[in-house]
Amino acid sequence: MKRFAVSIIAVLATSLPLAAADLPEETIGEVVSFAREDHARLVWVTDMNSPYQAESRAYLIDPDAGRFLGMLNLGYWTNGMQLPATGNRIVATETHFNRTTRGHRTDVVVSYDAASLQPLSEIEIPPKRVSSVKMQGTSALSDDDRFLAQMNFTPAQSVSFVNLETGSFIAEVDVPGCGNIYSGGDREFHLLCGDGSFLTLKVDEDGLVTERLRSAPLFDPFVDPITISGVRKDDTWYFVTLGGALLELAMTEEGVSLIRTWPLISDDDKDDDWSIAGFQHLALHAPSNRLYLLTLQGPPEAFEDPGTAVWVFDLETQTKIDSFELEEISISIALSQDADPLLYVIGAHIPMPFLAQLWIYVTEGEAPLAEVVQLGLDIYEADDGTYLRSVPRLGNAPTYIQPW
């Protein structure tokens, strides 16, 4: 270290003193402090980052400033985070290997401090959590933020329960035939099962499962299954089927029941090849009871392809009240919950002028364009679909948006 001490003196000798009119000497070691209250709105975007799955991440963005604020590293192939209502921490189930991509596997539920974005604590759980391309419904918080339920897949199906207050793993519960998890009711977790039914697990003050309720099949998974991308208002969850039907489900301490079902995509629209699109294709603005659906025109297997339009529905009247084209083809949507909401969209950007794109398309087809697509967060006015701004280039595979 002696050589460095010498160098410091060399620098100081040539650089002191600062003249009066010079720019001032600055401090080394500063770190920007983050405070939620400094931002009117915030949003997280989570990225499994394939093919570099060991580098999965979440990006924090101020949508009003269009500013990238920071990020979390979430280990191997994240399935996203949970955001407790208090806002003072962020909870993520993470998988790590002691040799990065091989060796001993450890699964931990990590709590991050929401101000410093540093990990505060972790709870080890059985190394069985699911990894999947879509993140919604792979874990859930109880409404009091005390318990986290984690979906496992080995490929045997089970759920791990964690007590976030005591910082301890509670138990692993087998749930054969059931997968994605949603919360609703006082302290209930509701699992979506392969026969179209739901399994409700009620937990007690210690997070132990005291009762299991199984609903009747509420849809036919072989004819028209719902996707996992549900949205929630109070104890009502809204899911859409691959065929574009909305299911309104009550998820309460009584279990899960069907409130009603109605089509978001009419037969006429289907004849025009309209279908649901993308990964996170539903968004709900709870104060106004408006539901947003990401859509595209394409063949039946296109349901996971990027959407080109957003349709707006009034949940009170069960009618389509608006629709607008998006600036870019897009894979996920979400909404802020304030009075003048923003629509958040993960859009595919081709970093070149439109006319150049068009020329390449005409002369060479789609393949050259496919190689250069980058995904970023696009921000629109939710009321009329006015495009506002973008935060481009968010990793390799950002798919999941969580307003915070």
Add this chain to the structure above:
Amino acid sequence: MKRFAVSIIAVLATSLPLAAADLPEETIGEVVSFAREDHARLVWVTDMNSPYQAESRAYLIDPDAGRFLGMLNLGYWTNGMQLPATGNRIVATETHFNRTTRGHRTDVVVSYDAASLQPLSEIEIPPKRVSSVKMQGTSALSDDDRFLAQMNFTPAQSVSFVNLETGSFIAEVDVPGCGNIYSGGDREFHLLCGDGSFLTLKVDEDGLVTERLRSAPLFDPFVDPITISGVRKDDTWYFVTLGGALLELAMTEEGVSLIRTWPLISDDDKDDDWSIAGFQHLALHAPSNRLYLLTLQGPPEAFEDPGTAVWVFDLETQTKIDSFELEEISISIALSQDADPLLYVIGAHIPMPFLAQLWIYVTEGEAPLAEVVQLGLDIYEADDGTYLRSVPRLGNAPTYIQPW
């Protein structure tokens, strides 16, 4: 697991028996076997993969078939591998964190089996190894492949010695003021020091340092330093300075001495703004005594920018005997060592037609093109620079080529 057993039966019931003319049922579980002797030539390309440094990798390529054969995961921000002459194993110093990008750090020297590409064993060393953008000279093998010397930077400078035969860490030796490591002589390691001299460490049968030799300064590091990208023939190493002068250095059991120095880039060429280029800018074809240099035309600070041309020198006559333009701007070069050698080049590809690139450049400038560059391995005839084929899209930051 019961549900899966049921499903298997369901599949078999609908699928058996296969009719005579059907394509045959295939085996599940096959893995392609790799054998070096099946390939006339082979080459490794190593990738620090920034900004996803935890996912650093090495890619194995058959340059004659233009085929990607497999890869290794090398942990956090690799500085490359060592390839013992026997060819039956691959040795890499790796850094891993127990939470992927945070937590407890472990540095290990890993031996991979060259046939299965699986890790065979690892030797833990002090968690101090350097991480840097350029990989050459960050570790070295003794000529008998028994000992590995690893450059450390914390930022205090030291070397860790490992015995690959016994699988054990030997010792850490302080080397203040000295950095990159090169082997030469019987069992000597030669370190490049900040004053332009070399420090030679002689090790005994147990890998312990028994003698330290310090050369005189062999160049002026403040006027025209050599780069770290040296190439070797027997006990002679060839280095080029930022200003384009070649240094021929004898590295033997006697230490390091200057054989001669001569310009690769003449004053006339410098007047035309020619300079060295890229990361791995020297390549040597030992059987024919030909030296290849990657070059570009640009300002003084462009020495690390991609090159556009390769110049060929005869080391016997110390003359430039050939030069050719590369198909793509390129950052690294290497040569096979057979009688009819291949030139390996890491080139920057813009995945769109040239006319489209030109139009974008004319209408929008360079920024849109910069966003879409991808790097791959280009293969040329070394004799006349004829372009043969490419293996495109090798990760995010492939920089280092090692013929195998």
Add this chain to the structure above:
Amino acid sequence: MNWFDNFFEKTSRTTARLTSRRGFVAGVGVVLAGAGAFPLLPVSRVRGEEIANDPGDPTNCDYWRYCAIDGYLCSCCGGTHTACPPGTVMSPITWVGTCLNPGDGKHYILSYNDCCGKSGCGRCLCTRNEGDKPMYLPQAANNINWCAGSSADIIYNCSTAIIVGVDDDA
């Protein structure tokens, strides 16, 4: 996998969408191979080689067997369409799909086993999704990381497409 790297290729693949929807529904299921019997075999088919009754290029996403796939093609990653790259292991359990072979007009049941133990290959991403179902229906779900069932745990490298039968009902 992150299909969006090449979703523009999709439209051009429309002509390859030959799967019988009815056939798929009949054929979905999960195939469990015997563990411990994974042979090491030389590359049996290289890029561009054509076989009369199995037409197409296994390094191209248009190849008929890939009708329900979602991942990196092992044929581009050091493996083949039926074998894993060196240094990886094949996950024994996965989802299956039914695809129409234009070489003989028959519907085959394909098992899309993942290769595991090296991280994402990143080459020849192919997402066709025909018959893909949500992940709570795992036997037909290509969004799940099926390396979960492999000896290399969940480290996903690439995907294969292996014939496990003919679907006579299709």
Add this chain to the structure above:
Amino acid sequence: MNWFDNFFEKTSRTTARLTSRRGFVAGVGVVLAGAGAFPLLPVSRVRGEEIANDPGDPTNCDYWRYCAIDGYLCSCCGGTHTACPPGTVMSPITWVGTCLNPGDGKHYILSYNDCCGKSGCGRCLCTRNEGDKPMYLPQAANNINWCAGSSADIIYNCSTAIIVGVDDDA
């Protein structure tokens, strides 16, 4: 860092190459900050904000302070040109360069401290390399991961450009 993401930007930055070469040689060295005195401060300057005698946009690679940098600009990563993003720590030891400030015509000594503890930001890669030296001359080498000296070890996130003095010899 992997400068090639934007090496095409280089030519357009030629006009920003205002550094005195003589000044750089005089000014290289290493700055060691006192550990344990790293304050948390609010963002002091946001994108596009102009200061008369410190002209330019700190989120743009052309900004005069970045003449010798090689890395992701912290200004694009949640930090500023002088402060690290939330969740990271600043490495106290790094390389320095000398850059000409077109706002006052003076040469300043810049310390390019790395921010560490989150992995590569990947935004606003900036590689200008003026005066960069090989890594066996660490005090002037931007190819080294200077997070090696930080409390977060070698996990590199982004780079800053902090004024530590005026180079009167330049």
